[in-house]
Amino acid sequence: MMSKLQTNRSYFYLLLADRIFVVLLFLFLFFGLLRTRTGIFVVVLFFLYQAVMLAVFCVRFLGPLREIEKISEMIAQPERHMADLEGGRPIHRLIQYVKQSVENEYTSQMLASQAEIHALQSQINPHFLYNTLDTIRSMAIIRDSEDIAQMAESLSMLFRYSISRPGEMATLKDELDNVKNYLVIQGYRFPGKFKYQQRIEDEELLQYKLPVLTIQPVIENAIHHGLETKVGGGQVSVYAYSTQERFIIRIADNGMGMTEQQMDSLRERLSKGRFIYEQDRDLKKRGNTGIALPNVNQRIKFYYGDDYGIKVYSTAGIGTxxxxxxxxxxxxKGGES
Structure with missing residues (x-):
């Protein structure tokens, strides 16, 4: 590119010198030869020569200007020049790169705008839900419907906990309080269907910090898959204790349990650790709700590493x-507060 510019510059200087020489020659000829037929012929040749040189000048210097103008038009309106852009010339590839960069920037701005909209919606919708539940609770209290008021309050607190704190850490006490709110609702759905027991080895463990929504999904899984279809009453319990190397939360139920085939399938999914998002998405599309345990497992591994997670022991007809x-x-990560 630089050599081409230097060549054009040299050509320009030569052309300028030529023009000066020609003008001087013209003045000499014009006054000396114009009176003769030969002189007139020379003057005509002079003008023809000037016309040719002007044409050469236009081709050498105005041509690149037109090319630049065409390139500018291609960049501004690439859709009108798709046939030209299909070539393999470097300038065409540059135009395609510029066009792609503009499209990427536009797409990024659109995604950012959509993210802002979704963020606003996620703030508006929960508040609307909370206000509605609070209104239902107030109406129930006015009408002396204590059960409806309690259920609305538990549901409101359950949603506040799960929606307002995504990705955060919570204390064990917060997690267990959330479980109790969930069990209040399930208790109204299945009156007398199951009992709940809770035992913490040391009160100080209530301040242990763990990922939000670690325990409640496991409790929900125990009720849905183990106790809902069980004939007669059932029981689900939570026992938390600590060793020198581990903090363990044991959740047990005396529900339906799992067969060996079901356990093999679950172990396979748990062994995949952090890489089950696509599989879980497919299961949701097929209406399979057995994703709570793998999801809790992968979140724990994400926070703490592959040495941690969940273990499952189950016997069909006995429990899990x-x-x-x-x-x-x-x-x-949270340590003790």
Missing amino acids: IVEIILPAAADS
Whole structure:
């Protein structure tokens, strides 16, 4: 490119010198030869020569200007020049690159705008839900419907906990309070269907911090898959204790349990650790709700590493035990508060 510019510059200087020489020659000829036929012929040749040189000048210098103008038009309106852009010339590839960069920038701005809209919607919708539930609760209290008021309050607190704190850490006490709100609702759905027991080895463990929504999905899984279809009453319990290396939350139910085939399928999914998003999405599309345990497992591994997660023990017709294995209190991300 630089050599081409230098060549054009040299050509321009030569052309300028030629023009000066020609003008001087013209003045000499014009006054000396114009009176003769030969002189007139020379003057005509002079003008023809000037016309040819002007044409050469236009081709050499105005041509690139037109090319630049065409390139500018291609960049501004690439859709009108698709046939030209299909070539392999470097300038065409540059135009395609510029066009793609503009489209990418536009797409990024659109995605950012959509994200802002979704963020606003996620703020508006929960508040509308909370206000509606609070209104239902107030109406129930006025009409002396204590059960409806309690159910509306538990549902409101359940939603506040799950929606307002995505991705955060919570204390064990917060997690257990959330479980109790969930069980209030399930208790009204299935009156007398199951009992709940809770035991914490040390009160200080209530301040242990763990990912939000670690325990409630496991409790929900136990009720939905283990106790809902069980004939007669059932029981689900939570026991939390600590060792030197681990903090363990054991959730047990005496529900339907799982067959060996079901356990093999679950173990396979749990062994995939952090890489089950696509599989879970497919299961949701097919209406399969058995995704709580793998999801809890992968979130724990995301926070703490592959040495932690959940273990499942189950026997068909007897029940299921799920152990949530976390780092010892001093090693957890949240530590003790």
